[in-house]
Amino acid sequence: MTVKFYKYQGTGNDFVMIDNREGIFKNDTKVIQRLCDRKFGIGADGLILLENSEDPEDDFKMVYFNSDGNQSTMCGNGGRCLVRFAEFLNIVEKTAIFTAIDGKHHAKIEADKIHLQMQDVAEVKELGTEYFLDTGSPHHIVFTPEIQQLDVKKEGAAIRYNEVYKAEGTNVNFVEPQDEILQVRTYERGVEDETLSCGTGVTAVAIASTYAKKYNSLPVKIQTPGGNLEISFKQNGNQFTDVWLSGPAEQVFEGVIEC
Ligand SMILES: N[C@@H](CCC[C@H](N)C(=O)O)C(=O)O
Numbered sequence: 001m002t003v004k005f006y007k008y009q010g011t012g013n014d015f016v017m018i019d020n021r022e023g024i025f026k027n028d029t030k031v032i033q034r035l036c037d038r039k040f041g042i043g044a045d046g047l048i049l050l051e052n053s054e055d056p057e058d059d060f061k062m063v064y065f066n067s068d069g070n071q072s073t074m075c076g077n078g079g080r081c082l083v084r085f086a087e088f089l090n091i092v093e094k095t096a097i098f099t100a101i102d103g104k105h106h107a108k109i110e111a112d113k114i115h116l117q118m119q120d121v122a123e124v125k126e127l128g129t130e131y132f133l134d135t136g137s138p139h140h141i142v143f144t145p146e147i148q149q150l151d152v153k154k155e156g157a158a159i160r161y162n163e164v165y166k167a168e169g170t171n172v173n174f175v176e177p178q179d180e181i182l183q184v185r186t187y188e189r190g191v192e193d194e195t196l197s198c199g200t201g202v203t204a205v206a207i208a209s210t211y212a213k214k215y216n217s218l219p220v221k222i223q224t225p226g227g228n229l230e231i232s233f234k235q236n237g238n239q240f241t242d243v244w245l246s247g248p249a250e251q252v253f254e255g256v257i258e259c
Pocket of ligand 1: 013045066072073074075076077078137138170171188189190191197198199200201
């Protein structure tokens with residue numbers, strides 16, 4: 001069967017997008033792995049299906065798969081790219097509402113940015129000098145000096161596969177606060193490598209850095225290897241609400257696949 005796809009990227013976190021409102025694409029781990037493969041396929045960190053939502057309030061539903069072919073938890077950059085895709089498909093214009101695996105998301109659309117509301121965070125766990133929190137996906141945060149010298153794949157995998165996180169695993173974000181901006185590099189679960197950016201990850205870093213008093217202005221400015229993002233929120237002690245992730249999201253190319 002022939003299926004039309006689109007490739008999107010948001011600060012270098014890249015995704016294969018399929019308009020699946022008619023249910024033509026049947027989820028298959030091996031097929032998704034092949035499509036995301038950078039040598040044998042299109043190449044992407046994940047694949048996202050835009051589907052009809054059961055909730056009449058929604059414009060659409062988001063179904064996210066990591067490049068390992070497995071459905072996973074929320075993808076912030078993927079959500080921003082999906083809103084841009086929905087704009088391209090004329091489903092939405094200036095705002096969007098959709099449901100993803102972690103619940104409802106609101107978005108605002110601008111020419112050069114998509115602003116995506118993320119889930120509230122009810123708890124930041126302190127693990128010595130490190131932190132863990134869930135922003136729709138799980139994130140372990142490590143503050144580190146000389147971030148550019150770090151072997152993110154090796155150090156990230158050691159935490160992702162450790163006894164604490166076991167089979168379910170976690171994403172790992174390394175952060176170095178530098179002159180009003182947080183430098184962030186991410187090891188992504190399900191890609192099992194460093195990615196150029198991670199939306200739920202930088203959101204977790206922004207919240208953990210504020211909680212740990214290592215950063216104290218809003219919006220939080222983040223630099224990833226793939227580009228810059230901003231995060232804003234309201235803080236009440238350990239509770240973070242009205243969390244917004246903002247940054248660019250764009251279509252790169254389109255094509256047709258045989259599935
Ligand atoms: N790239 C993502 C996170 C995607 C989910 C992650 N790989 C997981 O399985 O937890 C983002 O932008 O948030």
